[in-house]
Amino acid sequence: MIPPALAAAPRLSRWITINASGTVAVRSGKVELGQGILTALGQIVADELDVGFNRIQLIPLTAPVTAEQTLTAGSRSLEESGAALRQAAAEVRALFIAASGLGSHATVHDGLIMSDAGTTSYWDLAETVSLDVDATGEPRPKPPSHHTVVGTSTPRIDLPDKVYGRARFIHDMSLPGMLYGRVVRPPSPGATLRSLDTSATKALTGIVEVVRDGSFLGVVAAQEETAISGAELLRSHAVWDETASLPSSVAELLTSTPVETQTVDAVSPGFPTTATAYYSRPYLAHASIGPACAIAQWSGTALEVWSHTQGAYNLRKAITIALPVALDQITVHHVEGSGCYGHNGADDVAFDAVLLARVVPGHAVQVVWSRADELAWAPFGPAMGVRMSACVENGTITGWRHETFGNGHLARPGMSPTAPGLLSAAYLADAKPLFVSDDPPTARGGGAQRNAIPLYTFPRREIIKNRLLHMPLRTSAMRALGAYLNVFAIESFMDELAGDVDPVEFRLRHLTDDRARTVILAAADRAGWWDRVPEQDRGCGFGFARYSNHGAYCAVVAEVRAEQELQVTRLTVAVDAGLVVSPDGLRNQIEGGAIQSTSWTLKEEVRFTRTRVTSTDWESYPILKFSEVPDVDVLLVNRPDLPSRGAGEAAQGPTAAAIGNALADALGVRVRTLPLNAENIIAAMPG
Amino acid sequence: MTDTFQLTVNGTQVEVTCDRDTPLLYVLRNHLGLKGTRFGCGVGLCGACNVIIDGRTVYSCDTPLWSVAGQAIRTVEGLAGSPVQRMFLEEQAAQCGYCVSGIVMSATALLERNPKPDEREVRSALDNNLCRCGAHNRMVRAVMRAGEASS
Ligand code: FES
Ligand code: FES
Numbered sequence: 001m002i003p004p005a006l007a008a009a010p011r012l013s014r015w016i017t018i019n020a021s022g023t024v025a026v027r028s029g030k031v032e033l034g035q036g037i038l039t040a041l042g043q044i045v046a047d048e049l050d051v052g053f054n055r056i057q058l059i060p061l062t063a064p065v066t067a068e069q070t071l072t073a074g075s076r077s078l079e080e081s082g083a084a085l086r087q088a089a090a091e092v093r094a095l096f097i098a099a100s101g102l103g104s105h106a107t108v109h110d111g112l113i114m115s116d117a118g119t120t121s122y123w124d125l126a127e128t129v130s131l132d133v134d135a136t137g138e139p140r141p142k143p144p145s146h147h148t149v150v151g152t153s154t155p156r157i158d159l160p161d162k163v164y165g166r167a168r169f170i171h172d173m174s175l176p177g178m179l180y181g182r183v184v185r186p187p188s189p190g191a192t193l194r195s196l197d198t199s200a201t202k203a204l205t206g207i208v209e210v211v212r213d214g215s216f217l218g219v220v221a222a223q224e225e226t227a228i229s230g231a232e233l234l235r236s237h238a239v240w241d242e243t244a245s246l247p248s249s250v251a252e253l254l255t256s257t258p259v260e261t262q263t264v265d266a267v268s269p270g271f272p273t274t275a276t277a278y279y280s281r282p283y284l285a286h287a288s289i290g291p292a293c294a295i296a297q298w299s300g301t302a303l304e305v306w307s308h309t310q311g312a313y314n315l316r317k318a319i320t321i322a323l324p325v326a327l328d329q330i331t332v333h334h335v336e337g338s339g340c341y342g343h344n345g346a347d348d349v350a351f352d353a354v355l356l357a358r359v360v361p362g363h364a365v366q367v368v369w370s371r372a373d374e375l376a377w378a379p380f381g382p383a384m385g386v387r388m389s390a391c392v393e394n395g396t397i398t399g400w401r402h403e404t405f406g407n408g409h410l411a412r413p414g415m416s417p418t419a420p421g422l423l424s425a426a427y428l429a430d431a432k433p434l435f436v437s438d439d440p441p442t443a444r445g446g447g448a449q450r451n452a453i454p455l456y457t458f459p460r461r462e463i464i465k466n467r468l469l470h471m472p473l474r475t476s477a478m479r480a481l482g483a484y485l486n487v488f489a490i491e492s493f494m495d496e497l498a499g500d501v502d503p504v505e506f507r508l509r510h511l512t513d514d515r516a517r518t519v520i521l522a523a524a525d526r527a528g529w530w531d532r533v534p535e536q537d538r539g540c541g542f543g544f545a546r547y548s549n550h551g552a553y554c555a556v557v558a559e560v561r562a563e564q565e566l567q568v569t570r571l572t573v574a575v576d577a578g579l580v581v582s583p584d585g586l587r588n589q590i591e592g593g594a595i596q597s598t599s600w601t602l603k604e605e606v607r608f609t610r611t612r613v614t615s616t617d618w619e620s621y622p623i624l625k626f627s628e629v630p631d632v633d634v635l636l637v638n639r640p641d642l643p644s645r646g647a648g649e650a651a652q653g654p655t656a657a658a659i660g661n662a663l664a665d666a667l668g669v670r671v672r673t674l675p676l677n678a679e680n681i682i683a684a685m686p687g
Numbered sequence: 688m689t690d691t692f693q694l695t696v697n698g699t700q701v702e703v704t705c706d707r708d709t710p711l712l713y714v715l716r717n718h719l720g721l722k723g724t725r726f727g728c729g730v731g732l733c734g735a736c737n738v739i740i741d742g743r744t745v746y747s748c749d750t751p752l753w754s755v756a757g758q759a760i761r762t763v764e765g766l767a768g769s770p771v772q773r774m775f776l777e778e779q780a781a782q783c784g785y786c787v788s789g790i791v792m793s794a795t796a797l798l799e800r801n802p803k804p805d806e807r808e809v810r811s812a813l814d815n816n817l818c819r820c821g822a823h824n825r826m827v828r829a830v831m832r833a834g835e836a837s838s
Contacts, residue, residue, distance in 0.1 A: 006802020034783025162784025165763030172722035290785040339783030371728040595821030618732040
């Protein structure tokens with residue numbers, strides 16, 4: 001069988017080039033987001049080709065040149081591109097062996113092809129073997145027991161540059177004649193520009209252009225510092241009409257917005273219920289440390305864009321919807337940015353650069369968002385509510401109902417054939433409004449409904465999704481999508497229903513999946529769950545999920561101290577992600593996910609008034625600090641016989657749930673409103 | 688107001704001509720081409736732009752050029768493979784890596800003051816640096832190992 005991503009782009013030369021100089025160029029169609037994916041994909045190719053990892057060169061993605069992959073998202077890169085590259089490499093190896101004339105039993109060692117008939121190498125044959133042929137599905141890749149690179153902790157190829165402070169990020173790029181652009185955003189999402197006086201800004205030395213198009217404002221300058229001060233000056237001469245377009249609270253948003261209701265899953269619904277509970281989360285910001293950045297340049301009719309987008313192909317498409325420009329005029333190069341954790345401002349800033357570069361043809365223009373714009377204008381992870389109800393009979397759950405409320409989790413550019421989904425397009429004179437976010441289908445993991453279908457076996461169940469049809473604050477994909485709150489709700493509710501039964505024991509009673517049971521027991525044993533001793537103000541909690549019901553299994557034990565503030569002291573995480581490509585890479589992803597989830601769960605909340613987003617700096621949108629980060633102990637359950645699954649999102653839900661359950665254990669108070677900050681804990685205290 | 692200023696950057700005397708209020712961050716990145724010092728917030732709240740002046744970490748984003756005229760500034764490029772950097776690689780202490788140069792600078796200043804910090808001291812020295820990817824514990828281990836390696 002040919003893996004789907006390879007079937008979609010079957011030409012082997014699109015994926016792999018063998019160079020006579022002794023290197024192997026790999027075009028994965030995926031981009032580095034700080035998750036170490038390029039290293040892991042390189043390991044797979046090195047293994048299948050039998051070449052040293054140091055010969056592998058990962059070629060940065062350029063649309064429309066690299067093998068088409070729509071997105072680097074949803075923890076599916078290893079599964080999709082990994083499988084495609086593994087098969088492509090196996091076929092490339094076979095083509096070279098066939099061309100060597102050394103017989104089918106020839107072996108390969110670091111590119112050297114040998115048999116009793118003689119010796120040659122990939123590099124000697126590079127010019128003669130054509131890879132302009134389509135994949136056939138033969139031969140099959142090596143069995144896992146023959147892997148020598150996969151399964152080892154290969155150091156990340158991108159880290160030396162980052163640790164030595166070399167120019168590597170898009171922010172660090174500098175093109176000849178490059179100018180600097182900054183955008184002046186409206187004060188609030190519903191604002192329109194009433195009047196503007198550009199004279200002072202135009203008079204500033206070093207300002208090249210002032211741009212106004214509808215309510216879109218920006219400056220282009222010779223120096224970055226001038227662009228920043230020019231934008232501030234322009235802001236002070238703009239008068240806006242603001243409207244109260246935002247809800248008064250998340251609760252109001254979720255209860256009074258019209259919805260589209262969908263039954264996600266139902267088995268004998270309509271049972272009586274014995275318990276109900278409601279859980280919610282606020283809007284969350286992606287909050288990258290490096291704000292969104294892009295470069296664009298118009299030369300004649302050609303438009304070239306450098307971007308840290310997760311979807312270069314989609315960005316191209318979206319630009320053609322927003323502006324009168326054809327697809328074949330646009331090239332998008334991927335350059336690494338700061339970690340994005342989903343759909344942040346990467347595409348929006350690219351479009352800002354396109355708009356500002358349009359007034360200075362022939363010049364590249366680099367645009368960087370301010371911290372305030374990054375926190376207020378990038379799409380948010382949607383606020384969300386989950387109403388749970390269950391029927392419990394003799395200590396067993398016999399009916400389970402899970403109903404979600406909230407905006408969709410996906411509004412990526414390129415998704416709509418008529419709306420670009422790019423922020424500034426909605427503010428141009430010829431405005432193309434943002435489209436209301438939707439969700440991927442359940443078969444692709446879903447959005448709001450991601451992980452809403454429990455892994456536990458309940459004889460009767462009903463899963464309902466209510467998607468809001470208005471979008472007062474823009475929402476789109478943020479790490480784990482609906483899984484973060486759904487798992488928090490399911491796993492909190494499980495603890496609530498367990499009563500006096502040990503929470504782990506109670507879970508196992510309702511669980512037949514062997515991999516799930518193994519991971520749960522591994523985490524519990526490792527954390528010393530069975531011998532824990534109750535202590536004043538201290539608590540211990542459990543959380544579990546299989547990400548997206550399809551990805552990695554992850555179980556977490558959280559230990560907390562609840563004094564003035566809730567502090568997480570330790571997380572023990574067990575993970576089964578199938579065949580492990582890079583143990584340390586997987587650990588790093590899980591640690592990062594668990595720590596980020598701790599930050600969301602303890603502290604994070606986008607704040608807003610009826611007009612404006614007010615959490616616009618690190619004081620109003622605090623994230624976890626070094627002194628607040630828990631110890632994280634990660635235990636890997638390797639399954640060499642099972643396909644690799646991405647794990648970048650697996651820890652988000654289970655970590656939140658484990659912390660909530662630990663808090664309940666410590667204080668005897670069930671807090672169902674995230675974040676678990678002092679305000680929400682106090683509100684949950686009885687009378 | 689444009690002016691000419693003398694600075695010492697990583698041991699080398701340099702001269703820059705630009706507006707006196709230009710943040711040191713942009714002087715380093717754009718006028719001197721030292722891109723390792725990074726912009727994160729512009730207002731002294733994240734540490735991505737940290738440099739060392741007089742043994743102390745300074746936010747270069749809200750430090751105007753005129754205020755550091757004549758001073759000796761150290762940036763991540765001047766560390767040239769220091770023990771802290773080597774240990775960051777040993778520990779694979781990063782994900783996206785955007786925060787790393789600022790954190791390496793804070794760690795360097797700490798180890799120069801206190802060559803063998805305990806874990807608590809490392810965490811509190813890094814508390815003004817934000818990392819969104821959750822690479823904190825690896826970074827703390829790297830700094831402690833760098834302390835042990837150099838003493
Ligand atoms: S960029 Fe200087 S502290 Fe954030
Ligand atoms: S490694 Fe990405 S912000 Fe720290």
